Structure formats: structure tokens, C-alpha cells
Amino acid sequence: MLALGVACGAAPAALxxxxxxxxxxxxxxxxDADWTTIDPHDLLVIDLAGGGRVVILLADxxxxxxxxxxxxxAAAHWYDGLAIERVQDNYVVQWGDPDGKKAxxxxxxxxxxxxxxxxxxxxxxxxxxxxxxxxxxxxxxxxLPVGEDxxxxxLTHCYGMVGVGRDLNPDTGTGAELYAVIGTxxxxxxxxxxxxxxxxxxxxxxxxxxxxxxxxxFYAKPEQRTEIIRIRIATDLPAADQPHMQVLRETSASFRxxxxxxxxxxxxxxxxxxxxxxxxxxxxxxxxxxxxxx
Amino acid sequence: MLALGVACGAAPAALxxxxxxxxxxxxxxxxDADWTTIDPHDLLVIDLAGGGRVVILLADxxxxxxxxxxxxxAAAHWYDGLAIERVQDNYVVQWGDPDGKKAxxxxxxxxxxxxxxxxxxxxxxxxxxxxxxxxxxxxxxxxLPVGEDxxxxxLTHCYGMVGVGRDLNPDTGTGAELYAVIGTxxxxxxxxxxxxxxxxxxxxxxxxxxxxxxxxxFYAKPEQRTEIIRIRIATDLPAADQPHMQVLRETSASFRxxxxxxxxxxxxxxxxxxxxxxxxxxxxxxxxxxxxxx
Numbered sequence: 001m002l003a004l005g006v007a008c009g010a011a012p013a014a015l016x017x018x019x020x021x022x023x024x025x026x027x028x029x030x031x032d033a034d035w036t037t038i039d040p041h042d043l044l045v046i047d048l049a050g051g052g053r054v055v056i057l058l059a060d061x062x063x064x065x066x067x068x069x070x071x072x073x074a075a076a077h078w079y080d081g082l083a084i085e086r087v088q089d090n091y092v093v094q095w096g097d098p099d100g101k102k103a104x105x106x107x108x109x110x111x112x113x114x115x116x117x118x119x120x121x122x123x124x125x126x127x128x129x130x131x132x133x134x135x136x137x138x139x140x141x142x143x144l145p146v147g148e149d150x151x152x153x154x155l156t157h158c159y160g161m162v163g164v165g166r167d168l169n170p171d172t173g174t175g176a177e178l179y180a181v182i183g184t185x186x187x188x189x190x191x192x193x194x195x196x197x198x199x200x201x202x203x204x205x206x207x208x209x210x211x212x213x214x215x216x217x218f219y220a221k222p223e224q225r226t227e228i229i230r231i232r233i234a235t236d237l238p239a240a241d242q243p244h245m246q247v248l249r250e251t252s253a254s255f256r257x258x259x260x261x262x263x264x265x266x267x268x269x270x271x272x273x274x275x276x277x278x279x280x281x282x283x284x285x286x287x288x289x290x291x292x293x294x
Numbered sequence: 295m296l297a298l299g300v301a302c303g304a305a306p307a308a309l310x311x312x313x314x315x316x317x318x319x320x321x322x323x324x325x326d327a328d329w330t331t332i333d334p335h336d337l338l339v340i341d342l343a344g345g346g347r348v349v350i351l352l353a354d355x356x357x358x359x360x361x362x363x364x365x366x367x368a369a370a371h372w373y374d375g376l377a378i379e380r381v382q383d384n385y386v387v388q389w390g391d392p393d394g395k396k397a398x399x400x401x402x403x404x405x406x407x408x409x410x411x412x413x414x415x416x417x418x419x420x421x422x423x424x425x426x427x428x429x430x431x432x433x434x435x436x437x438l439p440v441g442e443d444x445x446x447x448x449l450t451h452c453y454g455m456v457g458v459g460r461d462l463n464p465d466t467g468t469g470a471e472l473y474a475v476i477g478t479x480x481x482x483x484x485x486x487x488x489x490x491x492x493x494x495x496x497x498x499x500x501x502x503x504x505x506x507x508x509x510x511x512f513y514a515k516p517e518q519r520t521e522i523i524r525i526r527i528a529t530d531l532p533a534a535d536q537p538h539m540q541v542l543r544e545t546s547a548s549f550r551x552x553x554x555x556x557x558x559x560x561x562x563x564x565x566x567x568x569x570x571x572x573x574x575x576x577x578x579x580x581x582x583x584x585x586x587x588x
Contacts, residue, residue: 134570158478188564208504280478
């Protein structure tokens, strides 16, 4: 498409103009130093029946007790053999124990505290200079989208964000039931649920699952579920099977340039740059090596 | 879940408290007079191989020339036998002529004008009293999500909104290639493309299609595409096969109450209502009769 654009406006002067700064060109030029390697202890790997893999960045700094529970459940191999049981269009994919009968391993914090937000202090996240309907300010911290208000900060419900399923207040869930957002950011859930991470790879597998036809998108028949072969922290997998992921560091010049390029698109396609960017379109890019996907 | 909540807090006083006002309770109580029947001439019906049906509300008041082209293409049965050719995760599903070789019928406006926005005058849409990153104001008009700034109004790219695929400026597309949003609202596309409608039914079919693995999410192999059996304006279908749709009128008391209930969730699940609502979560509910889906 860019080639076509050049062909259409191929005056000699245009050829000597500076190249367009686009989100893609910023990423291509980002030096290795602007990418941060994610600690593999923070990567949760889900292997699905059929060979698909989902890789999730865990958010210890926002929901440490829930994430601690998830680590214990993974270490105990508790999730293995369970299933994706719910796919509600334009909302969430949920996985866990469909029958709610599997005994939890020892050592979980149950009930977990309501880790719905945390002090904003200590999170010098770059703020996006654009308004948000739900927060006083929004930004990015540790590769994750964040809202802030009144000295408190929380992870925002964007596409691909992972939360802990729970029943009614004051139950807060344990981490045994998890969901990922697959549609319009359901921001009304912000600060009402423990958000524990971000899917870095494999969203195209979760989001493409057939929608469930029972209430809330649960599958009507057990055979419609997708089996979970295993869920592990990356370091508990054989070395050759471990994913290695990097995220564009939000304090880097490349990230700032990427945000600028996304908010003010110069790509030939765009006739009117938005001049703004919302938090769910500002989630830092990631790149991977090793077995990061199917 | 509500039953559980009542059981937990079942003091006699609680039983006599006024019932919670929730989005669901508002819809259940909405009188028929608050629902507007959509003119069936404005419904575009896509029947897919396998029996799935997608119903789209066309937006004549925003992109009349493009919508006129789409009506002519449907009347000429031009789309029949074509395919869904592209599914890019967290972005769009696109359908049309994968090979770009099928001759267009006579009578199209080609190129179409750049119907990217229109005068805001004459669109007294209820404004949402919450900030938006991309528009001076946002609201709803004719069942559709709208942004406004400087006296101009445009349809916003929300989940399920339908636009006209195009190449580079100044090409504006004809309506032969259409897409629907299946992820995070790509609001940077607002005012850069002709938005022609909203999927009212069948999003769960489009959004669950396997993602394409070639560039931009196009399918690498023709056999991965989903065939389009036919696309028709509803009134061109046999009477027994026609969908009938209604939308909650945005000027009704029920719509205002629904927005209030969505922005300030009283449902037992919520511990902290958001106190806000974004335009993509404010799209008016629809209901249907006749063959509206699978």
C-alpha cells in the first residue's frame, strides 16, 4: 500500500522528503536497549488441546496475593485437564473448573483480599495527555495499562487483560477461575475485580473460540469446551519449550515516539490524524522468541 | 447470582428495599413505545455458508452515497458467492471480492465522495456527559454511536461497526469491500473512512472466525475463507425469512435510564460504580423477531 502511495505522488521533491514516522517505523528503529526482557518467572503459559499456546504477563505489583495463588495453582498442576468453559461475545473468555468440584491445593490465600487498586505512589507511569471517561489520568506501567485517580492506581480492562473470576461481593475469587477480555473494553469492571495480567501472545486463539450459547456465554455442552493441557510458569517448562518475551519499555524514547506516531498518524492511509490515543490502544508492543505461540 | 446476594443479606429490612435498578431491569421495564422499529429497507442481511446470518443497520444519514452503492450491489446480487477473506485479531473482519476481479454493476458512484463526517446540525443526539479522548462530545443517533467536534459529526469505530474498505487516499472505496470491527475500538480510523452501519445480529459469528495468517490477517489459502451465500436488503427476502428489528430510542426515558444504570451500576456484583460510560458501551440495545440470526 505504501508503494502505491509513492507511485501516486512520485514527484522528485517527494522522493527527497524525510521518511514518514509511523508506529511501524518507530518499532523497526527501536534499539535493543529500549526493549525490556520480561522476567520468565512472570510469564504464565497455557497450553491448549490442539497445540495452541497462550502467554500471559502476570501483574505482581497490582494483585500480589491473587498472582501468588495463581503461581501456587500452576505449581500444583491444578489447572491441568480443566477447560475453557465460557466465551461470551464482546466480553470475556473464561477458564477454570467448569464443575467447581476440584479441590484447591493447600497454601492458597482464600479468600484473597480485594486487590482492586493500589497506591499510585511508586508507579511513575508515563501519563497519556488525553482525557479518559473513567479515570482522572491513564498511562502505562510495566507493560500494563493503568488508570489513576485520587492517589490510587488500577489496571484497566482492555482487550487481552486477564482478571480473576469471582462471585458476589465480598468474595474476591482465588485465581482458580480466570478470564480474558475479548471485546469492547469493559471498563465498568475496573476497580471491581482483581486484574492479574495481560495476554502477550495467543489472543487470536482465545478470541476465535465459538461463543457459548448458555447464560453468560457458558458452553451448553461439556464437549464444546477446550481442554487445558497444562498451565505453568515459564521457568517450570523445559528450557527448549520456554517463551522469552520483551516489552517496549514505557520510559524509553522509542515508546514516547510510538505513542506520538499512534496519536498523530502520518501513514499515507490517514487523511485526518486523531490527535489523541486511548489507554487500550497504548498498550506497549511486545516481541518474543522461543515457543511464544502455536 | 442475584439470588445468592439476597440470601447473603436477607434481613427483613432488605427484603422491603426498593429493587435495584440495573441495565437489565431497565430494559425489562421499557414500554413498547420506547422501542423504534427499524425500517426494513435499512437492514442489510448477510447469509453465510453454514447457515449463519448477520444483520446490519445501514447508516444512510452518515454515508448516503456509499450506502446507496451497497444497496445497488445487493440488488444486483453482486456479493453472492464472494467471501470473508480477512480476519485480523483485535481489529477487523473484512468481506468482498478476494481476487478483486469481479466487475462492478452499472450505476455505482465510483469513486464515492469522502463521506467521513457530516454536519452535526440536524442530529440532536443525546450527548454523554463524560469525556472522550477523540471527540469534543459523543452521543448516540439513530441507534448509532456518534462523535462531534467543530460542528461536524461522525460514526465512531466501535465493536460491530461496519466501514468501507478502501486503498489510499483519495480512493474512498465503493462499498464492494466491507469490514466490521472485532476488537478494541480503532478510533484512529474515525473520520478517515466511510462508516456505513452497525452489526445488530451475528457479531458472534464474525468475531469467532479463525484469524488469517497472511499480512493484515488475510487468509493464506482460499479454502480458509467463509463463503457469502447472499447479501440482501431485508425487504428483498421472502417475507417469512425477513428479520424485524427494534432499537431502544435514544430520546426515550428508558434509554436515559439505561445509560444511567450502565454508568452507575447498582447490580450486587459491583462494589464501585464507574460513574461514567464511554460511547462504545452506550450503543442502544436492539431486539428482534423473525429470522434475525442462526
